[in-house]
Amino acid sequence: MGAKLSKLSGMVDRTSVDVESRARARTRRAILDAAITVLSQHSSASLGDVADAAGVGRTTLHRYFPERADLLTALSADVLAQIDAAAERAQLDRGPAPDALDRLCQEFFELGDILMCVFSQPELMNTPAWEECSDADRALIRLVERGHAEGTLDPALDPLWVQQVLWSVLYAAWQHTRENSVSKHRALDLCLRSVRKVVAANPG
Amino acid sequence: MGAKLSKLSGMVDRTSVDVESRARARTRRAILDAAITVLSQHSSASLGDVADAAGVGRTTLHRYFPERADLLTALSADVLAQIDAAAERAQLDRGPAPDALDRLCQEFFELGDILMCVFSQPELMNTPAWEECSDADRALIRLVERGHAEGTLDPALDPLWVQQVLWSVLYAAWQHTRENSVSKHRALDLCLRSVRKVVAANPG
DNA sequence: CCCTAATGGAACAGTCATGCTCCACTAGAG
DNA sequence: CTCTAGTGGAGCATGACTGTTCCATTAGGG
Numbered sequence: 456m457g458a459k460l461s462k463l464s465g466m467v468d469r470t471s472v473d474v475e476s477r478a479r480a481r482t483r484r485a486i487l488d489a490a491i492t493v494l495s496q497h498s499s500a501s502l503g504d505v506a507d508a509a510g511v512g513r514t515t516l517h518r519y520f521p522e523r524a525d526l527l528t529a530l531s532a533d534v535l536a537q538i539d540a541a542a543e544r545a546q547l548d549r550g551p552a553p554d555a556l557d558r559l560c561q562e563f564f565e566l567g568d569i570l571m572c573v574f575s576q577p578e579l580m581n582t583p584a585w586e587e588c589s590d591a592d593r594a595l596i597r598l599v600e601r602g603h604a605e606g607t608l609d610p611a612l613d614p615l616w617v618q619q620v621l622w623s624v625l626y627a628a629w630q631h632t633r634e635n636s637v638s639k640h641r642a643l644d645l646c647l648r649s650v651r652k653v654v655a656a657n658p659g
Numbered sequence: 660m661g662a663k664l665s666k667l668s669g670m671v672d673r674t675s676v677d678v679e680s681r682a683r684a685r686t687r688r689a690i691l692d693a694a695i696t697v698l699s700q701h702s703s704a705s706l707g708d709v710a711d712a713a714g715v716g717r718t719t720l721h722r723y724f725p726e727r728a729d730l731l732t733a734l735s736a737d738v739l740a741q742i743d744a745a746a747e748r749a750q751l752d753r754g755p756a757p758d759a760l761d762r763l764c765q766e767f768f769e770l771g772d773i774l775m776c777v778f779s780q781p782e783l784m785n786t787p788a789w790e791e792c793s794d795a796d797r798a799l800i801r802l803v804e805r806g807h808a809e810g811t812l813d814p815a816l817d818p819l820w821v822q823q824v825l826w827s828v829l830y831a832a833w834q835h836t837r838e839n840s841v842s843k844h845r846a847l848d849l850c851l852r853s854v855r856k857v858v859a860a861n862p863g
Numbered sequence: 864c865c866c867t868a869a870t871g872g873a874a875c876a877g878t879c880a881t882g883c884t885c886c887a888c889t890a891g892a893g
Numbered sequence: 894c895t896c897t898a899g900t901g902g903a904g905c906a907t908g909a910c911t912g913t914t915c916c917a918t919t920a921g922g923g
Contacts, residue, residue: 478898482899498703517882619832623831630827634791718913
């Protein structure tokens with residue numbers, strides 16, 4: 456991919472590069488979004504299904520991602536970036552730990568299908584970049600340790616477990632909306648309430 | 660399948676039927692167990708992989724389950740039966756609701772890969788028998804409603820949500836053992852502690 | 864020991880996703 | 894308007910999985 460782009464940019468001037476990038480970036484994004492939607496529901500969907508969902512031809516998809524592995528790699532990177540961005544928005548280092556966890560929960564909940572992708576494709580997160588040390592992961596670990604120090608988070612729950620529970624309860628919330636036709640608002644409320652109760656420091 | 664069995668039983672006497680059934684039942688069980696193990700990790704694994712894991716030839720697998728769909732149907736029924744059996748063992752109608760939920764959690768935790776199967780293959784549970792009304796489901800719903808009446812379970816959490824959280828925290832616990840090399844004992848402890856905190860009625 | 868059910872391997876055709884090429888079409892920059 | 898990047902469709906070769914048949918071998922009951 457890099458070879459092709461550099462070849463193109465060598466053929467045209469700077470302004471043209473921008474315009475091209477706009478068109479290509481739009482298509483690329485459409486494909487990635489479609490991939491997230493489709494693969495979050497059926498992890499072994501064909502590339503044709505993804506192309507259809509993206510509203511592009513299979514040929515075009517192959518032009519952007521020559522092999523299936525290329526699409527998955529790009530998908531992985533995109534998901535990782537969006538998760539990190541959500542964690543950034545939550546400003547985990549600010550305010551009481553339980554409140555910060557609330558904010559993170561809400562930001563992650565908004566990710567929707569991206570969330571489900573991570574769950575239904577755990578093997579997709581085995582790239583070097585995901586080796587359990589994304590920015591979001593590290594921020595969350597810091598947050599939990601801070602909560603322990605503050606006495607606001609249950610000291611019996613180590614950071615990795617808090618992370619597991621957070622993600623799985625988010626998953627539960629989305630499943631709750633899908634299977635039981637519960638409103639997103641209600642699901643988020645249950646999610647927040649449940650996570651808060653789990654991580655709360657024992658009053659005794 | 661039924662046709663073949665009835666044909667066989669028509670050719671031999673009663674005692675032989677039992678012996679045959681023993682051999683066949685053993686192979687059948689090996690295949691189902693292998694399917695649970697393999698498909699819980701890679702939901703689109705080939706039948707050859709399942710046969711290998713079961714220690715039988717692909718031909719033999721096809722003899723028991725002519726088509727892939729037949730295997731999945733049998734798998735679904737088997738998983739459902741094992742879940743119901745686990746719920747039965749938990750005796751949900753006995754004792755305080757939180758304690759009963761604890762027992763259910765422990766029984767489900769022991770199911771291991773069966774648990775992961777349900778998670779990674781939700782589409783597999785779309786058979787008539789699974790239409791959200793298995794014995795285990797109904798028992799759990801009764802249990803939560805009883806807890807609400809007793810005042811021992813949080814009235815803000817409806818039965819379906821409790822079910823979602825229970826399953827997803829169980830999933831989290833198993834993932835915790837897989838990814839973070841945590842002992843099963845420790846994971847179960849965290850799981851029980853977390854579920855208890857979530858469902859507890861607010862003291863205030 | 865004998866016999867049969869049960870199994871495993873090999874081979875085969877059919878199906879489907881994939882990766883690739885070629886060509887015609889369209890929109891948008893100049 | 895002209896030209897080109899971008900696109901979409903048809904077609905083709907390939908490989909993997911599937912479902913099936915046939916045959917040789919083995920384990921276990923009588």
